[in-house]
Amino acid sequence: MTTPSHASSASRRVRANGDGTVYQRKDGRWEAAGYVLASGGTRKRVHVYGSTRKEALAKLTEKISASNRGVPVVTAQGSLAAYLTYWLENVAVHHLRETTHTRYTAVVHQYLIPGLGRKKLAKLTAKDVRTWLNELRTVCQCCTRGTDARRDPRAQASRRPRCCALGRCCHKRLSPLTLAYLHSVLKSALEHAVREEEIPRNVARNVRTGTPRPRRFNPLTADEARQFLSAVQGHRLAALFELALRTGLRKGELLGLHWEDLDLDSGTASIRRTLQRTASSGLAGLPTKTISSERRIALPASCVTSLRAHRARQAGERERAGSEWHGSGYVFTRTDGHPIEPATLTRHFNALLREAHLRPIRFHDLRHSTATLLLEQGVELVVIKELLGHAHIGVTATVYAHVRLRLQRQAIDLLGHALGNLTETATEPDDGSDPPLRPEPVH
Known part of the structure; x- marks a missing residue:
């Protein structure tokens, strides 16, 4: 009878009841499994994976810790609405500024849950997301939510009823910027589901919404x-x-x-x-x-x-x-x-x-006025970026691209005048002994 080596005994750690199990798979990865709180007050066995034993154990410990705090785990078999609610209340609230979290909450409850909430998280496809976005592009938001029809009649006495309150659609559709924002919120939520290994991939990333035009602003001259x-x-x-x-x-x-x-x-x-x-x-x-x-x-x-x-x-x-x-x-x-x-x-x-x-x-156009006037005075873009507090100089360059284009045209015109004057003066006789310069033909 042989005595097991210290290495093999060290790899077989004894874990207490409720801590779950950790073992190495045949493909070399490590898998950890344990029971956590699920929706409806039940308990469910979950599996997490990692490239090392420590990584898999850390993921399982995080889930068990959240379960002990009374936070139920959301599985891929649940609805997208349930997952979005969980994400807002237990994940996004700790990583977003309060004002941003308020906007995300409004987006989830006004658009994501009504449009995609009944879909299973595991069965959500890129086609579902694309179809939802296409519908938002074409429908009137006043009619969809009954905005005008729900107005207080006393408030409408001082304001003429509009849209669905009259039965005539105003065709108030969402702007491309708003659609891109809705899409980004959904991508953020699904990205966390991928990190928690609830779904294998983020299907919202496979949907292209196009690059919306930036908001137009009216800086002061x-x-x-x-x-x-x-x-x-x-x-x-x-x-x-x-x-x-x-x-x-x-x-x-x-x-x-x-x-x-x-x-x-x-x-x-x-x-x-x-x-x-x-x-x-x-x-x-x-x-x-x-x-x-x-x-x-x-x-x-x-x-x-x-x-x-x-x-x-x-x-x-x-x-x-x-x-x-x-x-x-x-x-x-x-x-x-x-x-x-x-x-x-x-x-x-x-x-x-x-x-x-x-x-x-x-x-906010006063801020745009500052940057525009500085650019027109020839101030470097990096100086304006530091003054405005932009995170990246690319933000400054993108927002004020139209100003830079106008300055480029002015610079090209100045160069054109200079070259034109050079051509005119070059044809005049010189006081020196050298012959006058003549422009070379352009091929």
């Missing part, structure tokens, strides 16, 4: 920008509007500025947060949109002057408010110190445009 800066003089939030146009900061970044973020002596500002309204916390300071959005920028001298004046004005408001002042620390606040609602800022902005007799644009 140089003359309009000067007219806008003249109009904001004397406004209580003049420093905010000037800062928006001269630096290209986002609305949430402007409203999220604290006085401690500004160094007016050195003329710099640190962008650390964004102010947004969320469903759970109300109006709150959140992390910036991306890591690259957290940045330090130089402030124009005129902005430093207007910010000093704004600080003095705010000190007067604090003195007048007395005990009712709310010390939030924000640079731009209401007259009682509370932070400003983004929607309130939009109303102030629209009123300024009307008073200045400027065409209506979005507040």
Whole structure:
């Protein structure tokens, strides 16, 4: 009788009841299996795989740990609706910003579940996804969801009923950008199902939606920008509007500025947060949109002057408010110190445009105006990328491709004038002893 070696005894680990089993398959991979909580309060045996014993065991431990917390495992035999709900509540909520998670939730409940929710996760095909997207391209969303028909009759008294409330379709279809967004949400959910080895592949990746055209924006021209800066003089939030146009900061970044973020002596500002309204916390300071959005920028001298004046004005408001002042620390606040609602800022902005007799644009178009005017002045793309806080320079190049194309045409025209002048002067006699230059024929 032979004694087993230490190596063979080490490979046969004794695991406690409920920890599952781990063993090596004939193909060399490792497989781990164990019982976890399933939907309906039942328990189900699941199998996970890995290239090493440690990897397979880590995957099984993660599933058992989630099961012990009361999170049921979603199997491929369940419906896509069940998996999407599980993904939103247990996966996406931990990896997305709250505002992004809110948008994802709306997409799932308004479009994905009604269109594909009854499909089995394991049986979902690329054809199903393509058919669903094609239907969304052709149907009127007002008629599909009964938007106008569900309106309060008292609210319709002041607004003429439209679309399905009258039985006449308005043909309000989803834009290509919205369709691409819906498709990306579905791809993200199915990608996690692949990582958890619930399905072998992400069928949504096999569906091509095409590259949608970027949203059109209406930046201010140089003359309009000067007219806008003249109009904001004397406004209580003049420093905010000037800062928006001269630096290209986002609305949430402007409203999220604290006085401690500004160094007016050195003329710099640190962008650390964004102010947004969320469903759970109300109006709150959140992390910036991306890591690259957290940045330090130089402030124009005129902005430093207007910010000093704004600080003095705010000190007067604090003195007048007395005990009712709310010390939030924000640079731009209401007259009682509370932070400003983004929607309130939009109303102030629209009123300024009307008073200045400027065409209506979005507040975000001030940011586009900054980048466009800088590009037209010959500022390098990488400098604009750092100022705007884009994650990649490709984003800057894509968004402002039309401006760069116009600048290229201007450069080509300048070169054409230079070459034309060169041709004209080359035919004139030279004072030197050399014969005049003649252009070579082009073959």
